[in-house]
Amino acid sequence: MIANPFPLKLAAIDSAGNFTPQPNLWQTQRRIQALIQTYLSADVLCDRLSDLPLQFQTPQPRPWRRLNWQSVNASQIIGIEPLVFIAILAGSADTEEPIRGYTQTSRQYLEPLHPDMARFVGGAVDDRGTLVELGLWEKEERQHAPALQRLYTQLTGLKLRLVSHTPRPYQPTDNPHVDLYYHGLHRIATEYGATCLYLWLMAHTTGPLQSVLEELLIDEINHMTKFWGFGLWAYPDSSRLKVLQTLSQSAIQKLWQTDQHSSLLHTLKRMAQTLHWEAWSFNNKASFLWTFAIALQQLCTWSHSLTPEYLHRLFGDRPGHLINSDVVK
Numbered sequence: 001m002i003a004n005p006f007p008l009k010l011a012a013i014d015s016a017g018n019f020t021p022q023p024n025l026w027q028t029q030r031r032i033q034a035l036i037q038t039y040l041s042a043d044v045l046c047d048r049l050s051d052l053p054l055q056f057q058t059p060q061p062r063p064w065r066r067l068n069w070q071s072v073n074a075s076q077i078i079g080i081e082p083l084v085f086i087a088i089l090a091g092s093a094d095t096e097e098p099i100r101g102y103t104q105t106s107r108q109y110l111e112p113l114h115p116d117m118a119r120f121v122g123g124a125v126d127d128r129g130t131l132v133e134l135g136l137w138e139k140e141e142r143q144h145a146p147a148l149q150r151l152y153t154q155l156t157g158l159k160l161r162l163v164s165h166t167p168r169p170y171q172p173t174d175n176p177h178v179d180l181y182y183h184g185l186h187r188i189a190t191e192y193g194a195t196c197l198y199l200w201l202m203a204h205t206t207g208p209l210q211s212v213l214e215e216l217l218i219d220e221i222n223h224m225t226k227f228w229g230f231g232l233w234a235y236p237d238s239s240r241l242k243v244l245q246t247l248s249q250s251a252i253q254k255l256w257q258t259d260q261h262s263s264l265l266h267t268l269k270r271m272a273q274t275l276h277w278e279a280w281s282f283n284n285k286a287s288f289l290w291t292f293a294i295a296l297q298q299l300c301t302w303s304h305s306l307t308p309e310y311l312h313r314l315f316g317d318r319p320g321h322l323i324n325s326d327v328v329k
Contacts, residue, residue: 091274101167191224
């Protein structure tokens, strides 16, 4: 049995602290803050990043702890209408699929520049392009949609049928370094969004239901941290401000393109529709946006501690093809 890489000492009943069935906004924010301090602490984030070079050598999926699925029930939902919560679960399950498409797209962007990271996210293919080895990212992420489907069934008694969609395909240009930069930003943003969503859902649950969401959250933090730190190593000249500018400029510029499916704003709009945002209460919307802001603040503080020297000790010298690009200038 592989040891849990998150040896957290949590309260026996609720890892977010005190709760009431109908918390006000301030009480919900306190629960979110408690979760962020536990799961996004600098020690946890550094531990997850330092694990990446080890996974390049001997990839080992993180095992989930034993979960009490049969005890999950709607009374463990806090501060959200149960029907809205169930709709969010359904939307989240749709978003998690199809993981194979996500991993193979990322592998294709990474393979020309960093084969070890490509193998971590998407495994390996043979000369005919057939997948012969699963990536560690896929092995861990592919548990998420089935877990959300099982929660849905436990809460409703119904089987959830996922809505099929096609991930954004691999679209290379003549500059793979630039391609990876923009794809990497999108991938980090996606993992960050999932992290915030599961943090927020944990603050609105308790008991066995919260424990299932905890496993999803730990996976998302693990992957987000690895992608974030690897990106800082691969693109050291990309300042935090430059990342934010790139994301916003990409969204604005692509408003004028005919292919709206490549727009970041389209992604956000689709997420809002998938999670049934229009049905949320004001307190739900306010606490959700607050989660994104506070989590980002915590992550940026940690990110500033990742000095070039520290990243060099983790990942070594950057390959020549990752140097001297105009992408971040």
